[in-house]
Amino acid sequence: xxxxxxxxxxxxxxxxxxxxxxxxxxxxxNLAPEKIKKIAVAMYEAEVNIVAHAYKGVMEGKIDAEKVFxxxxxxxxxxxxxxxxxxxxxxxxxxxxxxxGFGAGMGLPNIRKNxxxxxxxxxxxxxxxxEITSYINN
Amino acid sequence: MSGRNFHHALKILEEVCIGxxxxxxxxxxxxxxxRQGKAQLMEDRCIDCGRCMEVCPVSxxxxxxxxxxxxxxxxxxVALVPSxxxxxxxxxxxxxxxxxxILEQGFTHVYEAEHGASLLIRQINQYLEQHADPxxxxxxxCPAIVRLIQVRxxxxxxxxxxxxxxxxxAAISFKKELMERGYDEKEIGIFYVTPCAAKIAAxxxxxxxxxxxxxxxxxxxxxxxxxxxxxxxxxxxTCIVPEKEQLRAEEMGWSLTGGESRHINGxxxxxxxxxxxIEFLEQIENGSVSNFEFxxxxxxxxxxxxxxxxxxxxxxxxxxxxERVLKYNADFKEGKIIDNKSIDRHTEYLVxxxxxxxxxxxxxxxxxxxxxxAMKKMDSIQKLLGYLPxxxxxxxxxxxxKTLAEDIVQKRAKTSDCIFVQNALAVAPGKPDKAEKIxxxxxxxxxxx
Numbered sequence: 001x002x003x004x005x006x007x008x009x010x011x012x013x014x015x016x017x018x019x020x021x022x023x024x025x026x027x028x029x030n031l032a033p034e035k036i037k038k039i040a041v042a043m044y045e046a047e048v049n050i051v052a053h054a055y056k057g058v059m060e061g062k063i064d065a066e067k068v069f070x071x072x073x074x075x076x077x078x079x080x081x082x083x084x085x086x087x088x089x090x091x092x093x094x095x096x097x098x099x100x101g102f103g104a105g106m107g108l109p110n111i112r113k114n115x116x117x118x119x120x121x122x123x124x125x126x127x128x129x130x131e132i133t134s135y136i137n138n
Numbered sequence: 139m140s141g142r143n144f145h146h147a148l149k150i151l152e153e154v155c156i157g158x159x160x161x162x163x164x165x166x167x168x169x170x171x172x173r174q175g176k177a178q179l180m181e182d183r184c185i186d187c188g189r190c191m192e193v194c195p196v197s198x199x200x201x202x203x204x205x206x207x208x209x210x211x212x213x214x215x216v217a218l219v220p221s222x223x224x225x226x227x228x229x230x231x232x233x234x235x236x237x238x239x240i241l242e243q244g245f246t247h248v249y250e251a252e253h254g255a256s257l258l259i260r261q262i263n264q265y266l267e268q269h270a271d272p273x274x275x276x277x278x279x280c281p282a283i284v285r286l287i288q289v290r291x292x293x294x295x296x297x298x299x300x301x302x303x304x305x306x307x308a309a310i311s312f313k314k315e316l317m318e319r320g321y322d323e324k325e326i327g328i329f330y331v332t333p334c335a336a337k338i339a340a341x342x343x344x345x346x347x348x349x350x351x352x353x354x355x356x357x358x359x360x361x362x363x364x365x366x367x368x369x370x371x372x373x374x375x376t377c378i379v380p381e382k383e384q385l386r387a388e389e390m391g392w393s394l395t396g397g398e399s400r401h402i403n404g405x406x407x408x409x410x411x412x413x414x415x416i417e418f419l420e421q422i423e424n425g426s427v428s429n430f431e432f433x434x435x436x437x438x439x440x441x442x443x444x445x446x447x448x449x450x451x452x453x454x455x456x457x458x459x460x461e462r463v464l465k466y467n468a469d470f471k472e473g474k475i476i477d478n479k480s481i482d483r484h485t486e487y488l489v490x491x492x493x494x495x496x497x498x499x500x501x502x503x504x505x506x507x508x509x510x511x512a513m514k515k516m517d518s519i520q521k522l523l524g525y526l527p528x529x530x531x532x533x534x535x536x537x538x539x540k541t542l543a544e545d546i547v548q549k550r551a552k553t554s555d556c557i558f559v560q561n562a563l564a565v566a567p568g569k570p571d572k573a574e575k576i577x578x579x580x581x582x583x584x585x586x587x
Contacts, residue, residue, distance in 0.1 A: 001513050016424055023423065029512045030504035033293035040293070041425035048426075065510055110425075136509070 004060040007050045009076065015051040018059050019044040022070075029063065031136060039068055039134050042114040045107045046072045046130050052097050053077060054127065067116075070132045078124040086112065086120070146184050147201050147338035147355075148191060150177050154198035159532040161190035161199060166412050167289055167502060171545070172535035183502045185285035186339040187412055187437045188446035201335045201447065204354035209244055212327030214316055217245040217361075218309055218352065219331045221252050221390050222442045224462070225455030226362045231369065233462075234382075239365035240331075247312075251330065253481045254307025254488070255389040259401045261301055261492055266404065266431055274422060274430035275299050277398055278494065281340035282437035283415060288345070291419045292499030300346060300494040304392060305330060305337075309351040310491055311481040327353040331361050333445030336437065346494035358447040383479050387466045393442035394456055396434070404431030411439045505547070515547040522546055525584055527558045529577075559585050 003025070005018035022043060026036045043059070050057035054076025062069045079085045088109045091098075108130075112118045115132045122128040157175040169183035170190060177190075177198070191199040209215045217240050224233050237248040266275060276297045278284055287294050309328050316326050330352050332338055341350045391397045399406035407430060409418050415435045421427045438444040443459065444452035469475050481488070505519075506512040519540075526539035534555040536542040545551035553559055558573065562585035565571045573582060 001517060016421075016426060019424060020420060024503070025516065027292070027501060027503040028505045028516055029509050030501065030507060031509070033295065033499050033501075037293040037423065037425075040423050044424040044426055063513065114425075 001064075002060070002062050004058055007047055007057040007059055007072075007074070009051060009053070009055040009057065009074070012051055015048050016044055019047050022059070022061060025063070026068070031068075035134065035136065038114040039070075039132075042111045042132050042134070043070055045111050045114075046070070046132065049107050049128075049130070050074045050076070052093060057127075065136070067136055068134045072130040072132075073127065074129075075127045078126055078128055079120070079122040080124055082120050082122055145339055145343035146179065146181060147186050147203075147335040147342070148179070148184065148188065149200050149202050150179060151198045151200055152176050154196055156196055156198070158195060159537075160193045160195060162532060162535075162537045164189045164193045165537065166286065166416060168537055168541050169502075170537070171550075172532075182500070183289060185282050185289065185437075186334075186336040187282040187286070188335045189412060191335070191446055201338065201357060203338070203357045203360070204329070206356060206360070208354055209327055209329055209356075212353070213325040214247065214321050214327065215245045216247045216249055216312060216316075216326065216328045217241075217243075217331055217356075218249055218251050218305060218312070218328055219361075220305070220333055220358070220393060220442060221250060221385065221459060221462075222333050222393055222445065222448060222455055223331060223358055223362070225443060225458040226358070226448060226450045227366065227369075229458060229461075235369075236365065239368055240361065242368060243361070243364055245329075247316075249308060249312045249383070250385050250389075251305035251308050252385055252389040252392045253383070253479065254302075254304035254311065255392040255397075256386055257307060257481065257485060257488055258301060258304055258492070259388060259398075261489065262299060262398075262432070263401075263403050265299060265301065266402070272297050274427070274433045276422075277432070277434045278346070278497075279303050279398060279434070280336065280436045280441075281345070282334070282336035282412070283435045284345055284497065285336070285339075286412070286415065286437070287419065288497065288500050289502040290416070291423055292501045294419060294423060295497050295499040297422070298497055300497070302347070302492050302494055304389070306347075306351055307488055307492060308481070311484045311488055313351060314484050314487060315480045329354045329356050331356050331358050333358045333442050333447050334438065335446055346497045348495070358445070359449050362449050384466070384475065384477075386477070386479075387463045387470070390459060390466060391463045394459055395436060395441045397441070398434040399432060402432040402434075405429060406432040406434065408434040408436075410436040410441050410444075412437045505544070518547045519543045522553065525553070525559070526556060527577075527582060527585065529558070531557075533557045556585075558582055561585075 007018055023040050050072060054074035057074030060071045084090055086108050116135050117133040119131040155176045157172045159172060161177050162170040167183045167185055169180045171178050224236055227236055240248050278298050313326055317323055332355050338355045341352045341355055344350050388401050395410040396408040399408040409415055440452040440456050443455035505515040522543040528539050530538040534542045536545050542551055546553055561573050562582050
């Protein structure tokens, strides 16, 4: 099955609402609780990344018997050095964003930790695509 | 529905129920439906929080209890009372007077349920020190919250601390104390005076333990009515004032909001009210709240002071308990408190008996055990939601269009249960649709395939 949700940039009051919807879907599909927990953390991080950095984005998902695949595409500033962004603690978030409890530089590393595969591609000035795959039976 | 039987304290009185949908709309786990004009409970979803009872306009939802006469089957009859009970009475009735009043009803002993709290605080802090994972640890105190997590947040079950509640610890301790005084275990009946439905369910079908140390349950409002009536009649107290074992300050305030978190080391949070709890559990599940050691969650507003079986206003109850804490602290400073608690003599034994067994997740949300079947059902639900009006009126007997769609795919309901679908099918072509007056033109075009 497939689904997609629009994510607005800059609106922190709604950050996490798309993830909550998908989490409901995963619960209804009866995925193992520990799996749901990991996917929930990964997609929430990815969603907040779009809210914090991009103008707008979309979360597209595809679930089959083997895996949960989530793609986060955004229109935004892009990431200059993807490898650097994958390091723990690296952050370009503004002070304002950090005060809200976001932007600690744990986003991408946390996604990697909670998924089976993470692919990040980015073009400076255009946007970023984050692809997360979690296998259901491993 | 699953084959397991869950004991529920909440019962729907069919002869009283008017099928008005209030309870169905208030239920946080979508456990109620209207069938044949009466509210019907889905047993595996109900968490005994009591919200339905609170909103029922005709008092058609009741809480069952043990027959009061049952206490007389035992030679030793202990009333295990929560400290919020004192808060039900006007302030000029001292705790000793109230406990004498309870004894007059036929009990031989009154013992406060929070006596186990000091020990539990030490055990929780020790647990947090010894276990770095998982975080945040969630309190197991409120049984409605434990059940809520089991059915709605199965992935957080492992965060629940596996330690018993103070009332269980108090019951185990007092039973041991009485046995050491020479009573036979069979002679001892321990009856908990409960301020809520969830505790009844927890005692009758415990989660995480095989059996409860508590013999039976009496509703707090019943005891209050009995005792207060006797006060009003000014019956002479013939009872000996109960032997004095005083709660400590942290124990007196335990069941109020913040009663746990205040005494736990590290960053903690206390949350009361079921919708607040749900909102926060969502966030914990997202991993968006980090660096918390311990979360106290209570289903009722103002925690146990707002229990469904409390008679007095929850804020006044809370105030009276807080005053009691202040008085204790002042007395303590002046050296007036003799801290002589029988429970302290049993510490070692209690520490050995404080652990809960595993708590199992039992998701109510899964559409099917088989994932592919679940996916098919989810597709059907999405399609149905394209047709249903999205008003969540409840006239179909389900709390929302989404739950109706789920019920339809689970074969618990039919599409034609929707009154708007019925209306759309009934309106003859070319004739005015009266529903349009309220809901706007073309609003329900989608209802007709």
